[in-house]
Amino acid sequence: MINHHLSDEILWAYATGSLPAGHALLVSCHLELCDGCKGRLAEAEALAGAMLQTAEQQKPSDDMFDLLMARVEGEPAVPAAAYTVEPRAEKGVPSALWDVLGYGFNDIKWKMVGPGIRQFILPIKPSEGESARLLKLSPGFVTPEHSHHAQR
């Protein structure tokens, strides 16, 4: 059902954390469902890592490493098994969207906005000048779409 992929400039914005919140949610949902774009995100993050590695240097305080050591020494290691993602609560609902809704598509309280179109305003705090909503287009299948009006 996905016939649309993320552009390079959107992936770069997502990788650098500079995409507005609602748009970032849409991208996150897409990434969960699209391995191709996930691979391209890994490339964008690798580029960002390379930029960090080659960034200019500014000296931190002299005592910082000792302070840091004092903080972590004696901490037990965290076993790798502690980092598994919880199973998705409902099939077909991207986990980032689930985090926002707390329930699946069936429980959404849609509002009619036009013939065959219902919408649901997402309960997230959007970035400035942005709003994020789900649209349900009838008939038949549910097509979750977020509209994101770029600030002009």
Added chain:
Amino acid sequence: MQLKSNDGESENCLTSAELSALLQSLGEHRSREVFRQLFEFFAPRLKTYFLKGGATAELSEELIQETFVIVWRKAEMFDSRKASASTWIYTIARNLRIDRFRKERRYLYKDDQFFANELVGEGSQLDDHHQSQLSEQVEKVLPLLPAEQSKIIKLAFYEDASHSKIAQHLELPLGTVKSRMRLALARLRKLLEGVEL
């Protein structure tokens, strides 16, 4: 304040392969000395990253510390086949910055998701060879981009400026910013394919 390689000992250059080996070793042995080497390499670079992102000197140092607390705790999860040490540490620093400054986005950039999903998934199209040399290549290739293009790439990286913020800042139409960024990334990809070390 800028650190210069004036006295020989502070040159602070390690290759990507060396950095990844250090991080892997930290995960296995938790050696203070290895941790110090990673700290000495990355802390001055992270400082630039956080300062340019708008943090005060004090907050930058706090964020550097927090980054390394996570590095210490999670080093065991690092897998050099999935990401370079720089990418891994970048992701931690980025998430901390979002957590601090962009609270409305924090739930999308969670470390546990990154560690579980991204590093365990096989989705990356980067092969090992390409990945291990990427930083060295980027260093060569980034200066080859036209200034107007590299500026846009860097504004997103350092200041997490959105497309529309960049447009305001540079007094350009939003469409121009997006197309310039797209061109820059395409150009970068092409240059990276062609570069030999």
